[in-house]
Amino acid sequence: MQVIAINGSPHREGNTFHALSMVGEELAIAGIEFKILHVGHQMIHGCLACGKCAEKRDEKCSITTDELNTWIQQIKEADGLLLGSPVYYSGIAGTMKSFLDRLFYVSGSNGGLFRHKIAAAVVAVRRSGGSATFDSLNHYLTYAEMILATSSYWNIIHGRNAGEVMQDGEGMQIMHVLGKNMAWLLKMKAASAGVVEPPAAERKVVTNFIR
Numbered sequence: 001m002q003v004i005a006i007n008g009s010p011h012r013e014g015n016t017f018h019a020l021s022m023v024g025e026e027l028a029i030a031g032i033e034f035k036i037l038h039v040g041h042q043m044i045h046g047c048l049a050c051g052k053c054a055e056k057r058d059e060k061c062s063i064t065t066d067e068l069n070t071w072i073q074q075i076k077e078a079d080g081l082l083l084g085s086p087v088y089y090s091g092i093a094g095t096m097k098s099f100l101d102r103l104f105y106v107s108g109s110n111g112g113l114f115r116h117k118i119a120a121a122v123v124a125v126r127r128s129g130g131s132a133t134f135d136s137l138n139h140y141l142t143y144a145e146m147i148l149a150t151s152s153y154w155n156i157i158h159g160r161n162a163g164e165v166m167q168d169g170e171g172m173q174i175m176h177v178l179g180k181n182m183a184w185l186l187k188m189k190a191a192s193a194g195v196v197e198p199p200a201a202e203r204k205v206v207t208n209f210i211r
Helices: 013-027 051-056 068-077 094-109 130-143 167-190
Strands: 002-007 035-037 080-088 118-125 156-158
Touching: 002 013, 002 068, 013 035, 013 080, 013 118, 013 156, 013 167, 051 094, 068 094, 080 094, 080 130, 080 167, 094 130, 118 130, 118 167, 130 156, 156 167
Parallel strands: 002 035, 002 080, 080 118, 118 156
Antiparallel strands: none
């Protein structure tokens, strides 16, 4: 089994990286492969709302100036997904937001590529805005019908300079509990495969209130 984590921070080894790594430590102990994709430092264009991914249904975004189409396939093949972002003005970092908008729109337009994968989100924040950012990250996961792993509190850890999150004892515990719970869910899902039939995907009903 494999979990892919997305580091949405511009800093490769900043506090977001450390938060993801704490979760990854527990996954590795449980025998689950863990990989971090660093996207926060990339030049990632926002969604153009061109609709080509829905029209072609080839599991690709029409924008080819970044590695999104490669990442889509890597995440599709993984068993779990972990999102990590720093907080920018009480929200998701801009590059990460562009990445998520396109990633999840392609997924949804192609029959739900990430449906029923085990997922979670973590946030690294200096002071405030963590809950709002955590909520925003979860919007993507719940919309995609992913199975959310939880922890003993909201998945938020505090620190400013790289490594300062290691001083947040409660935050560190939250990340480690999340990793254990995520590993448990992954193994539960694997154990039930072929025994408990998952619900079939339904064609999405889209309603317009202005006619």
